[in-house]
Amino acid sequence: xxIEGLPGFPDGVAQSGRGTFWVAMFTVRNAAGDxxxxxxxxxxxxxxxxxxxxxxxxxxxxxxxIDEDGKVLQSLHDPSGATVHQVxxxxxxxxxxxxxxxxxxxxxxxxx
Numbered sequence: 001x002x003i004e005g006l007p008g009f010p011d012g013v014a015q016s017g018r019g020t021f022w023v024a025m026f027t028v029r030n031a032a033g034d035x036x037x038x039x040x041x042x043x044x045x046x047x048x049x050x051x052x053x054x055x056x057x058x059x060x061x062x063x064x065x066i067d068e069d070g071k072v073l074q075s076l077h078d079p080s081g082a083t084v085h086q087v088x089x090x091x092x093x094x095x096x097x098x099x100x101x102x103x104x105x106x107x108x109x110x111x112x
Contacts, residue, residue: 003070008062009033012089012100016065020073022090022097023064027057059085063099076110084108 008025016022027033032055036043046054059081065073076097078084089100092112099108 003066003072006064007075008060009057011087014090014092016092018092019068021066021068022092023066024087024090024099025062025064026086026088026102028060028062030055030058057086061085061087061099063087063090063097084110 006023006025006029008028010023011026012024014022014024036046036055061078061081061084062075064075067073084099084101086102086104087099088102091098091100095112097110097112099110101108
């Protein structure tokens with residue numbers, strides 16, 4: 001176990017190139033996700049339901065940087081989700097982060 005108690009549900013992890021890691025968070029934690037997480041059978045049952053019945057993720061943008069011991073170094077938030085939300089990947093290059101999203105038709109560039 002590298003890190004526990006994350007503020008959201010992690011999706012992708014990438015090296016920063018500086019000895020740290022960026023963790024993309026699909027959404028912030030919520031009661032439905034916390035309830036389903038330790039119950040794989042129930043998760044499979046929910047996954048087989050029509051999408052309209054699935055728990056809805058908060059429209060919240062979140063990525064965190066951690067060191068190799070799992071210590072959080074920084075976190076980037078878009079609480080409204082207006083610019084960035086459902087982050088699935090993070091890539092750092094030339095002083096910026098490039099964020100991939102599940103349901104958007106673009107990649108977001110965020111200066112560091």
